Amino acid sequence: xxxxxxxxxxxxxxxxxxxxxxxxxxxxxxxxxxxxxxxxxxxxxxxxxxxxxxxxxxxxxxxxxxxxxxxxxxxxxxx
Numbered sequence: 001x002x003x004x005x006x007x008x009x010x011x012x013x014x015x016x017x018x019x020x021x022x023x024x025x026x027x028x029x030x031x032x033x034x035x036x037x038x039x040x041x042x043x044x045x046x047x048x049x050x051x052x053x054x055x056x057x058x059x060x061x062x063x064x065x066x067x068x069x070x071x072x073x074x075x076x077x078x079x
Contacts, residue, residue, distance in 0.1 A: 016032075
């Protein structure tokens with residue numbers, strides 16, 4: 001059963017990949033938040049922070065892997 005779950009999660013994860021004009025795959029944190037089971041953004045921000053620390057700790061430049069963007073979301077009021 002674990003094997004099936006891993007395959008299902010992988011397909012879901014890959015299904016949310018986006019692609020730049022140059023063919024580089026990327027994922028939006030707001031999409032990953034839900035895929036990984038975080039219902040609140042503030043809790044997922046902690047995960048992102050830990051991932052950035054791990055990235056830097058492994059000798060990579062954070063800015064090469066994490067890009068801060070603001071995605072507009074629709075509000076219930078329509079504004």
